[in-house]
Amino acid sequence: MHNISVYAASPACSRGRRVHEDAPPGRSEFQRDRDRIIHSSAFRRLEYKTQVFVNHEGDLFRTRLTHSIEVAQIARSIARRLKLNEDLVEGISLAHDLGHTPFGHAGQDALNDCMKDYGGFEHNLQSLRVVDVLEERYANFDGLNLCFETREGILKHCAKEKALQLGDVGERFLNNQRPSLEAQIANLADEVAYNNHDVDDGLRSGLITLDQLASVRLFSAHLDEVRKSYPELAERRVVHETIRRMINTLVTDVISQSEKNISEQTLRDISDVRNAPTLIAFSPHMQELNRELKTFLRDNLYRHYLVMRMSAKARRIISELFQAFMGDHRLLPPQFLHAAEQSHARAVADYVAGMTDRYAIREHRRLFAVEEI
Numbered sequence: 305m306h307n308i309s310v311y312a313a314s315p316a317c318s319r320g321r322r323v324h325e326d327a328p329p330g331r332s333e334f335q336r337d338r339d340r341i342i343h344s345s346a347f348r349r350l351e352y353k354t355q356v357f358v359n360h361e362g363d364l365f366r367t368r369l370t371h372s373i374e375v376a377q378i379a380r381s382i383a384r385r386l387k388l389n390e391d392l393v394e395g396i397s398l399a400h401d402l403g404h405t406p407f408g409h410a411g412q413d414a415l416n417d418c419m420k421d422y423g424g425f426e427h428n429l430q431s432l433r434v435v436d437v438l439e440e441r442y443a444n445f446d447g448l449n450l451c452f453e454t455r456e457g458i459l460k461h462c463a464k465e466k467a468l469q470l471g472d473v474g475e476r477f478l479n480n481q482r483p484s485l486e487a488q489i490a491n492l493a494d495e496v497a498y499n500n501h502d503v504d505d506g507l508r509s510g511l512i513t514l515d516q517l518a519s520v521r522l523f524s525a526h527l528d529e530v531r532k533s534y535p536e537l538a539e540r541r542v543v544h545e546t547i548r549r550m551i552n553t554l555v556t557d558v559i560s561q562s563e564k565n566i567s568e569q570t571l572r573d574i575s576d577v578r579n580a581p582t583l584i585a586f587s588p589h590m591q592e593l594n595r596e597l598k599t600f601l602r603d604n605l606y607r608h609y610l611v612m613r614m615s616a617k618a619r620r621i622i623s624e625l626f627q628a629f630m631g632d633h634r635l636l637p638p639q640f641l642h643a644a645e646q647s648h649a650r651a652v653a654d655y656v657a658g659m660t661d662r663y664a665i666r667e668h669r670r671l672f673a674v675e676e677i
């Protein structure tokens with residue numbers, strides 16, 4: 305990697321892996337992390353997990369896999385312009401949703417409710433648990449044994465009482481420090497990606513309309529421009545052309561505002577980054593426009609009655625699965641039964657969280673429909 309800033313994360317200054325491994329020949333430590341994430345089974349399961357639309361609702365909607373790839377693309381573009389470590393942002397971006405339950409936030413909320421007497425469930429902590437514990441692939445360690453910097457980026461947020469139990473990656477939540485700029489980029493790229501692809505998927509599904517979006521300044525300004533420049537353009541192309549301009553506007557704004565924020569600090573290395581305020585950010589004006597877009601999506605898409613119906617079904621599936629496995633541990637597949645010896649509830653949560661949308665639906669049918677085996 306050429307031309308990288310002194311305050312970028314670098315494998316040479318890494319706080320290392322939990323289990324020591326010799327440096328990989330021919331690739332950097334952060335590349336190795338990225339490669340391990342891609343080869344993990346949790347990563348492949350992202351293909352059949354969704355955030356807003358359930359998998360069987362259509363083949364063109366984003367899944368968590370395509371979402372994560374879009375996050376990585378946006379994050380790498382920003383990292384390259386800011387001369388930061390692209391391999392690290394890519395690894396964090398690809399791993400950031402590994403711990404998500406089936407059925408998006410409805411699934412996470414339901415599982416959290418089920419787990420309230422057993423330490424709760426939080427997808428972000430679960431992503432870390434996947435890479436630290438749950439992946440069973442390597443001879444010498446559980447999990448993927450990723451570098452500290454990748455794990456730190458995966459753990460976006462964390463309550464103080466949880467942070468106390470997490471060792472090194474929990475420290476910054478107790479010491480009021482920031483993660484690397486690479487982690488900050490992945491975090492913001494996540495938001496840029498989902499706000500924009502949810503507009504796209506929302507329009508494609510017909511749950512929101514272009515007329516409704518006229519109230520969103522960030523969207524309507526670009527829409528007007530596109531329509532003026534290309535009056536004959538077919539609607540799908542108008543939508544895509546508008547969204548691509550929105551993404552570009554947001555990304556360009558993050559780059560220029562972050563450059564400004566960085567230039568106002570004296571950053572000699574990554575430890576100065578950790579002690580500085582959050583530096584990867586939108587300008588105040590863009591932040592306001594972005595908030596308007598988010599509010600629109602919440603009110604019109606995430607709370608659309610058809611989405612609410614699917615969410616209600618999802619919550620029922622997750623809580624009934626949880627209760628069935630909690631009620632009788634012998635219903636668990638043998639490999640989870642073994643894990644249940646330590647904490648029955650946590651083993652059930654790991655099993656349920658790891659399910660894809662369609663697997664959860666099938667497993668629910670297998671447990672509750674008498675005609676299924």
Ligand code: MG
Pocket residue numbers: 371400401494498
């Ligand atoms: Mg995400």
